[in-house]
Amino acid sequence: MIEEFSKLPGIGPKSAQRLAYHLLQAPAEKADNLAKAIMGLKQSLNFCSFCCNITDTVPCVICRDNERDHSKICVVEEPADILPLERTKKYHGLYHVLHGAIAPSDGIGPEELKIKELILRLNDGSITEVILATNPNTEGEATALYLQTLIDPLHIHITRLARGLPYGADLEYADDITLSRALEGRQDM
Numbered sequence: 428m429i430e431e432f433s434k435l436p437g438i439g440p441k442s443a444q445r446l447a448y449h450l451l452q453a454p455a456e457k458a459d460n461l462a463k464a465i466m467g468l469k470q471s472l473n474f475c476s477f478c479c480n481i482t483d484t485v486p487c488v489i490c491r492d493n494e495r496d497h498s499k500i501c502v503v504e505e506p507a508d509i510l511p512l513e514r515t516k517k518y519h520g521l522y523h524v525l526h527g528a529i530a531p532s533d534g535i536g537p538e539e540l541k542i543k544e545l546i547l548r549l550n551d552g553s554i555t556e557v558i559l560a561t562n563p564n565t566e567g568e569a570t571a572l573y574l575q576t577l578i579d580p581l582h583i584h585i586t587r588l589a590r591g592l593p594y595g596a597d598l599e600y601a602d603d604i605t606l607s608r609a610l611e612g613r614q615d616m
């Protein structure tokens with residue numbers, strides 16, 4: 428059990444041990460519920476046929492929602508990226524999950540990502556804006572640039588999340604790249 432736990436992201440050997448002992452001492456029902464949840468994970472979850480997000484219903488709740496703006500697509504790397512964007516309550520369009528970013532050093536090319544699926548969605552003419560919300564790192568930038576070359580000929584407005592200083596950051600400790608991008612992305616006041 429400890430061995431299996433420590434294979435999970437963010438769980439070191441110590442945390443794995445703590446989790447295993449916690450379950451050992453917990454009521455049987457608790458361990459049972461966890462086991463059932465893990466077993467059900469792979470059986471009931473699918474990819475949404477539109478946005479490729481992980482979902483238990485197809486289309487997913489977001490693609491199905493008619494209250495949302497179906498003319499905008501926000502492209503993210505992972506399903507987990509949707510939640511923080513939703514929490515801002517500033518975005519009411521749709522999403523597209525790539526399931527990764529272009530990383531030649533790890534053998535991940537465009538074919539490994541859900542890019543074909545994205546272009547297919549953009550070809551139906553109802554999308555007016557694509558927001559590229561890939562991560563602000565080398566892989567995320569490479570992916571955004573690659574997508575731009577594919578989307579440009581479709582004459583769809585492309586935007587990229589503004590890159591700047593994280594809220595609460597101290598200018599003195601900001602790294603050069605972050606600070607220069609914050610300068611580049613400056614807005615009128």
Ligand SMILES: [Zn+2]
Pocket residue numbers: 475476477478479480486487488489490491
């Ligand atoms: Zn969906």
